[in-house]
Amino acid sequence: MSGLKQMASASSAGASVITLQFQLSLPLDIAEQEVQAAINASMNYLPDDLPDPPVYNKVNPADPPIMTLAVTTQSLPLTQVEDLVETRIAQKISQVTGVGMVTLAGGQRPAIRISLNAPALAALGLTSEDIRTAIGAANVNTPKGSLDGPERSLTLSANDQLKNAEDYRQLIISYRNNAPVRLGDVATVTQGAENQWLGAWNNGQGAIVMNVLRQPGANIIATADNIRALLPLCKAACRPQ
Structure with missing residues (x-):
C-alpha cells in the first residue's frame, strides 16, 4: 500500500490485530480505501469458518x-x-x-466450560484428545445433502451447531458395549465465562x-x-x- 510507513501484528487464540501506520502526507481517507481493498483481496485466503469478517478502525x-x-x-x-x-x-x-x-x-x-472427569475417561479407555475431536466434529458447519433435478442441483444446509451446555452434555463422543457415551457422562459442562x-x-x-x-x-x-x-x-x- 502506498504511504505505508510501518506495520506490526499481534496474534492470540482466536484473534489477530494488525496495526498500520501511514505517512503523515497521506490523506486518511485514501489510506482507508487501500486498507479496505487489501481486506477484500485477502478474503479467499482466510479460513472458511471465520466467525466474522475482518474489520478496521481509524x-x-x-x-x-x-x-x-x-x-x-x-x-x-x-x-x-x-x-x-x-x-x-x-x-x-x-x-x-x-x-x-x-x-x-x-x-x-460467554462460553461453555467443560471440566473432564479423568477417572471416568480412563475407565472407558478415552482420552482428552478423543473429547476434543468429538467436539470439533460436532461444530463443523457443513452441507447436509443436496436435491438433484434435471436442470439444477440445490445444496441443503442446516445450522445444527451446539449452542448451550445441555447440547454439549448430550453429545455422543463414543460407544462402549453398544451404548452411547455422552459428554455429560465423563465431564461437567457449565455455561460460564x-x-x-x-x-x-x-x-x-x-x-x-x-x-x-x-x-x-x-x-x-x-x-x-x-x-x-x-x-x-x-x-x-x-x-x-
Missing part, C-alpha cells in the same frame, strides 16, 4: 481513551451483560461521529468496561457529548424485550 494507538464507561447490573450474570454490551451498546457508540474504536474489558465473554481469571469492577461491583478511542483529529469534547446523549438509548436497548 485510531491513533498512542491516544488514551477519551471516555471509559462501566456497565453493571444486579439482575443478569456478567456473561449476558457482556453479550448485550458487545452487540448493542458498543455497536451504537462506535457509530457516533468521531469515535474510532470501542474496546471491552472485564473478560466475561471464556476466561474466569479476568474481571473488572466499578464501586465494588462486577462490571463490563468500555474504553472509547477517538478517530484521529476528532474533537474530544464534541465526541464525548454525543456519546453521553446516546446513553439513555443504549440503556433502553438493553432492557428485556
